[in-house]
Amino acid sequence: xxxxxxxxxxxxxxxxxxxxxxxxxxxxxxxxxxxxxxxxxxxxxxxxxxxxxxxxxxxxxxxxxxxxxxxxxxxxxxxxxxxxxxxxxxxxxxxxxxxxxxxxxxxxxxxxxxxxxxxxxxxxxxxxxxxxxxxxxxxxxxxxxxxxxxxxxxxxxxxxxxxxxxxxxxxxxxxxxxxxxxxxxxxxxxxxxxxxxxxxxxxxxxxxxxxxxxxxxxxxxxxxxxxxxxxxxxxxxxxxxxxxxxxxxxxxxxxxxxxxxxxxxxxxxxxxxxxxxxxxxxxxxxxxxxxxxxxxxxxxxxxxxxxxxxxxxxxxxxxxxxxxxxxxxxxxxxxxxxxxxxxxxxxxxxxxxxxxxxxxxxxxxxxxxxxxxxxxxxxxxxx
Amino acid sequence: xxxxxxxxxxxxxxxxxxxxxxxxxxxxxxxxxxxxxxxxxxxxxxxxxxxxxxxxxxxxxxxxxxxxxxxxxxxxxxxxxxxxxxxxxxxxxxxxxxxxxxxxxxxxxxxxxxxxxxxxxxxxxxxxxxxxxxxxxxxxxxxxxxxxxxxxxxxxxxxxxxxxxxxxxxxxxxxxxxxxxxxxxxxxxxxxxxxxxxxxxxxxxxxxxxxxxxxxxxxxxxxxxxxxxxxxxxxxxxxxxxxxxxxxx
Numbered sequence: 196x197x198x199x200x201x202x203x204x205x206x207x208x209x210x211x212x213x214x215x216x217x218x219x220x221x222x223x224x225x226x227x228x229x230x231x232x233x234x235x236x237x238x239x240x241x242x243x244x245x246x247x248x249x250x251x252x253x254x255x256x257x258x259x260x261x262x263x264x265x266x267x268x269x270x271x272x273x274x275x276x277x278x279x280x281x282x283x284x285x286x287x288x289x290x291x292x293x294x295x296x297x298x299x300x301x302x303x304x305x306x307x308x309x310x311x312x313x314x315x316x317x318x319x320x321x322x323x324x325x326x327x328x329x330x331x332x333x334x335x336x337x338x339x340x341x342x343x344x345x346x347x348x349x350x351x352x353x354x355x356x357x358x359x360x361x362x363x364x365x366x367x368x369x370x371x372x373x374x375x376x377x378x379x380x381x382x383x384x385x386x387x388x389x390x391x392x393x394x395x396x397x398x399x400x401x402x403x404x405x406x407x408x409x410x411x412x413x414x415x416x417x418x419x420x421x422x423x424x425x426x427x428x429x430x431x432x433x434x435x436x437x438x439x440x441x442x443x444x445x446x447x448x449x450x451x452x453x454x455x456x457x458x459x460x461x462x463x464x465x466x467x468x469x470x471x472x473x474x475x476x477x478x479x480x481x482x483x484x485x486x487x488x489x490x491x492x493x494x495x496x497x498x499x500x501x502x503x504x505x506x507x508x509x510x511x512x513x514x515x516x517x518x519x520x521x522x523x524x525x526x527x528x529x530x531x532x533x534x535x536x537x538x539x540x541x542x543x544x545x546x547x548x549x550x551x552x553x554x555x556x557x558x559x560x561x562x563x564x565x566x567x568x569x570x571x572x573x574x575x576x577x578x
Numbered sequence: 579x580x581x582x583x584x585x586x587x588x589x590x591x592x593x594x595x596x597x598x599x600x601x602x603x604x605x606x607x608x609x610x611x612x613x614x615x616x617x618x619x620x621x622x623x624x625x626x627x628x629x630x631x632x633x634x635x636x637x638x639x640x641x642x643x644x645x646x647x648x649x650x651x652x653x654x655x656x657x658x659x660x661x662x663x664x665x666x667x668x669x670x671x672x673x674x675x676x677x678x679x680x681x682x683x684x685x686x687x688x689x690x691x692x693x694x695x696x697x698x699x700x701x702x703x704x705x706x707x708x709x710x711x712x713x714x715x716x717x718x719x720x721x722x723x724x725x726x727x728x729x730x731x732x733x734x735x736x737x738x739x740x741x742x743x744x745x746x747x748x749x750x751x752x753x754x755x756x757x758x759x760x761x762x763x764x765x766x767x768x769x770x771x772x773x774x775x776x777x778x779x780x781x782x783x784x785x786x787x788x789x790x791x792x793x794x795x796x797x798x799x800x801x802x803x804x805x806x807x808x809x810x811x812x813x814x815x816x817x818x819x820x821x822x823x824x825x826x827x
Contacts, residue, residue: 336749
């Protein structure tokens, strides 16, 4: 991925982050026919990888410049301020989740689902549950990505300091932490039991790798990325992953996977960012960079504008997407769960995300012009 | 707006059409066939005496209005009796609410030794998802459980979670369902995919799984259909054991 000249924003980053946000939204609506178009059904990795990598890339791009120009303290303070904003956003989402789950707990009853009603037990102990949620140990379903970001960003200032001075050493340290995590099974504890769904000690590898690329690493890899051999290997791997993924969904196909391959391959560990997933993301990146050059004029077309807008306001749109997936599923349960409704909910959700992103851009422009306020930093906010 | 109108129209047309007949659910369940054989069950059928143990959590229990037991294990016993005339079928249930796979696993070898069943139906996953048990620990508990049942001379059938549309966004069961499928594949254990079957029923409109109700009629029908499908899978899996094929009707 060629590095953009300083000040010039690589629209591809916004585009693919915006698309990842849409896919995450769709994936978070259960029993939705449009889930079938998302990439997790056709390979090992999913939109989370794209999102974490691009977030690392843009974080390093924006805060790396701040660190060079304004020093370690200012850059670190800005990163930690961003971390705080994401924490507040997470708590806000948790409040919405509590509202929904409390409503369902009060209104839904069915003897068939006596066991499933057990998830409402935590409402009886708000003293413990709320504190555990504020400590990021109690995380409802589908609310695991923001806590991962909070930890990744909180640990980012020292990592960025090393990245700016000795990129290779930083990448090496990140890889070492990943390997040690796999070796010793490190992870953060969760409540009421178990561990974090996205292990930050493992997922940091993708974030730091993104950051490394954002600080010029991509240029160093250019020869490797652009080599036809790499491209062919990447395509072959994507085809292999797609074939394996199809055996998960089409009954009977799993008998064609040799036992030795199954034993070696499974489980493909999402929690700890399985190396197969990492490699799958890398292959996708290699193919994407080849097919979508930075100077591609279509990037400026109106057709891609909605996704790019969403990608430029990723924190707000991510949170909105999580909320909309709750709300959309709620509407499906309360009104109708048919295919027409699934499509309506999905399309309306994405329209709402785009409209909100456009509104935020408009606010930024208006506030940037008004007297007394400072224009925002050249790079739009990063997650 | 037009889409929303279409959606509402769908709701009005589809809403009342829940099948009352008893065969509808079996047909709508699609192809429910075992992937592996059950040799101990086949041997037991040949000896005209089949002892089954169901171990599970709250979704293996259901009490009817008159206090009668109408859960799928009871229906399984009846259905097996119908499918296997002349064979003495006994189904014992050990269902404990909120029990995780790990907690059940610790009881399995004792159950295998005490009741000497030919088959253990192991229903699990939901309690683990509610408590957020590490999916790796869940997987290891399943593997250990299958090992100890094998050592005790029993076949195993896994039964995964129920499909529960109301709680889908609140309860992440996928990781546990995937772990179960994987262990079933690697250990050559029959998986009774309750989750997929109930999803198909929901899509086909066989049962209204969304209704908020205190009545047990739908729950009773669901359990009856699950029990009959499970019996069908058990008998078919026994037939896959070639040595005993001739003894099974």
